[in-house]
């Protein structure tokens with residue numbers, strides 16, 4: 001049988017503090033009704049001062065290891081847009097917090113598509129025999145990137161982390177990762193960006209502009225690009241896996257906007273009910289979004305052993321992608 005990376009454990013973690021739409025409406029010109037109707041979001045979780053992305057990532061990783069019945073991994077990949085520091089990467093800190101010893105550990109920066117990029121890298125490492133067990137984590141303290149006065153972003157994003165443990169197995173096993181399709185178009189870099197803090201700003205010799213410290217998004221343009229690219233990429237991943245769209249049991253898309261998820265389902269010809277949705281509870285958690293939605297779907301029973309699951313995301317870069325997996329047989333996380 002064809003070798004494949006197989007999902008051996010799933011874990012999700014969000015910080016305890018909940019920020020409701022009404023709480024945001026007290027300090028911004030927005031309303032619960034606008035946020036719910038335009039995005040599907042009812043609340044998001046936000047880190048307390050002093051809590052960082054590596055804290056969230058380590059907890060999600062710990063839960064994925066526990067779910068798999070293991071206490072070690074020999075490679076850690078962290079997808080994040082909100083690393084603890086610009087330098088060094090966050091993954092080594094996560095590996096240290098998990099007590100994994102001197103394992104290789106690195107970050108992937110592909111914004112909201114980051115988890116799919118990390119999944120492909122982790123699966124490839126397993127298939128190449130470079131690692132026995134890989135922790136693939138998406139983690140964000142995204143609230144730390146947001147301008148407190150920008151209503152176009154402050155209402156959308158939230159903090160959290162999700163993780164999968166991958167092991168070597170075969171493509172006929174529940175949990176197999178079948179195909180990951182990835183793409184990018186750097187001409188769209190300005191649509192989703194934190195302009196400052198990098199070499200571009202430092203080499204400009206110009207003083208730092210306050211607004212460049214924060215995350216910015218051209219929501220409307222991103223919306224249409226996201227629907228088109230997620231649908232296209234999904235069709236590519238499905239055809240390379242040999243699945244018909246009708247065979248997809250669950251669509252687990254990047255939780256950017258309920259309207260986007262429903263539009264992608266519609267373009268694929270899937271009933272809206274096949275989409276797993278937890279954006280109402282956690283908001284858009286960028287790289288953490290897909291693994292948190294997977295942990296949610298497992299907890300609610302929406303994801304069942306052997307289900308054919310389609311994952312898809314679009315994010316800054318621009319980057320996008322889609323993956324096909326069959327759902328594993330795991331105890332509740």
Ligand code: UT7
Nearest residue numbers: 030031034038112151152155219220222223226256257315
């Ligand atoms: O995670 C990476 C990928 N991200 C995405 O895929 C996000 C894609 N984009 C979106 O989800 C949507 O574009 C948003 C949710 C960000 C915005 O929704 P929209 O329906 O595209 O709204 P809009 O930007 O066209 O704004 C409509 C109106 C505007 O007012 P006018 O010009 O019609 O008077 C905005 O100023 O809503 C206004 N507006 C708000 N009103 C209340 C924008 N933000 C808010 C707000 N509260 N928070």
